[in-house]
Amino acid sequence: MKVTIVGAGSAGLSAGIIFRGLFDADVTVLERANEGEAPGLGVALLPFALDELGRLLKNPYRPPQRAPGPISSAGLGPHADTFFAIDRVMRVFAGQSNGGEVIERTRTQGIQYAGVKRAALVDMLTGAARSAGVKIEYGADISEARVHGEREGSDLLIGADGAGSVVRSTFAAQFHPVAEDAKSRFAWLDLEGRIEQFTFGYMYVAGRGLIRVSAYPHSKTESSAIVTHSMGLTKFFDGEGMTEGEGFISDQGLRAINEVFSACLGGRKLGGRSRWRRFRATHCQRAAFDNVALLGDAHATLFYETGWGTSAAIQEASVLGQTMLKGRSLQEGLEIFDRKSTEIAQGAIAATLKAMRQIDGQAAKFYQLGPEKFLALKTA
Numbered sequence: 001m002k003v004t005i006v007g008a009g010s011a012g013l014s015a016g017i018i019f020r021g022l023f024d025a026d027v028t029v030l031e032r033a034n035e036g037e038a039p040g041l042g043v044a045l046l047p048f049a050l051d052e053l054g055r056l057l058k059n060p061y062r063p064p065q066r067a068p069g070p071i072s073s074a075g076l077g078p079h080a081d082t083f084f085a086i087d088r089v090m091r092v093f094a095g096q097s098n099g100g101e102v103i104e105r106t107r108t109q110g111i112q113y114a115g116v117k118r119a120a121l122v123d124m125l126t127g128a129a130r131s132a133g134v135k136i137e138y139g140a141d142i143s144e145a146r147v148h149g150e151r152e153g154s155d156l157l158i159g160a161d162g163a164g165s166v167v168r169s170t171f172a173a174q175f176h177p178v179a180e181d182a183k184s185r186f187a188w189l190d191l192e193g194r195i196e197q198f199t200f201g202y203m204y205v206a207g208r209g210l211i212r213v214s215a216y217p218h219s220k221t222e223s224s225a226i227v228t229h230s231m232g233l234t235k236f237f238d239g240e241g242m243t244e245g246e247g248f249i250s251d252q253g254l255r256a257i258n259e260v261f262s263a264c265l266g267g268r269k270l271g272g273r274s275r276w277r278r279f280r281a282t283h284c285q286r287a288a289f290d291n292v293a294l295l296g297d298a299h300a301t302l303f304y305e306t307g308w309g310t311s312a313a314i315q316e317a318s319v320l321g322q323t324m325l326k327g328r329s330l331q332e333g334l335e336i337f338d339r340k341s342t343e344i345a346q347g348a349i350a351a352t353l354k355a356m357r358q359i360d361g362q363a364a365k366f367y368q369l370g371p372e373k374f375l376a377l378k379t380a
């Protein structure tokens, strides 16, 4: 079987390893970026994703023996140290940026997340894919014309090319993508040093709106932070000197963000290079047709605050592999994958749209309730 995969992120590399391990397929992954250019800071993974990673990092890949598989990070072997077990007690704070009191509460969450640097995760999967015999072509920015050519020359074409998927747009008439844009904007930044737990902060800037931070550790020494501001702050953050060449947040812009959160992040500074971006939630009515399948963000782009996107991408790759087992033909397997994947994604898409709309409406809620009651809602 000849399998061509567009995109060497978590979804594409996982699928490559799985198709080599289960079917000894001839697998080529086409990636736009150059090797070692994986963007992004850290991501938090769910326990089932660690479990699946344990299998992906072993050569040859073998599927879980029972469903659902045993959940543990024991299978990660020498890679276990790259993952940071995030404390379940999370810090949540709220206040007003004009000098009012900042209130802090804690909340314990049931799920044990593990933080990992996205580049480290992609490196690990790249190494495992190569050992499994996957061919990876870097610097290959796939156009619509090439998508058609690759589909004709392959038994199976997999679009694992992320939120702006060209495979999805090439076959929009078959996948029926639907998109909704957030009104708020976000920036993905580093937070100095290590923190132990998720830290969520909500600060109201008088007369302007709400700015929030979600910070989490992604290694023993480093942390990531997503800063989101409500629409009312757009003019302020686009003001004179707040951004520089190509729209990146300037030092002045970073200082303004740090001032807002100075009382809440234990003196740690937010830094790094990011633009303000508006999240677009795209999801497709179908996950596969004929000999083409979509995986990960290309199929359904999950909101960053849900903390599921990478875990879901890895899970979808595993579901695709498993639906091809049991002597099914490619066609039968893809039909089952289409149904299963669409069904699994439904809950995640509903959670994405709910979280996105909730965040868009948080400034009004905060204004109406004040920090104390708002925080009580968040930690209930």
Ligand SMILES: Cc1cc2nc3c(=O)[nH]c(=O)nc-3n(C[C@H](O)[C@H](O)[C@H](O)COP(=O)(O)OP(=O)(O)OC[C@H]3O[C@@H](n4cnc5c(N)ncnc54)[C@H](O)[C@@H]3O)c2cc1C
Pocket: 006, 007, 008, 009, 010, 011, 012, 030, 031, 032, 033, 040, 042, 043, 044, 045, 140, 141, 142, 143, 160, 161, 162, 163, 164, 165, 166, 187, 188, 226, 295, 296, 297, 298, 302, 303, 304, 307, 308, 309, 310, 311, 312, 313
């Ligand atoms: C701010 C932020 C925070 C997040 N935090 C978390 C988190 O804590 N936990 C979590 O689970 N998820 C998180 N996510 C989501 C997560 O990053 C994605 O869901 C995940 O990366 C999806 O994996 P993927 O392989 O489908 O796509 P991607 O990781 O986007 O990989 C797609 C690959 O395809 C390549 N590509 C794109 N177009 C082409 C083309 N035309 N030709 C060739 N190659 C192409 C890209 O270069 C890329 O390497 C976050 C996302 C954001 C934006």
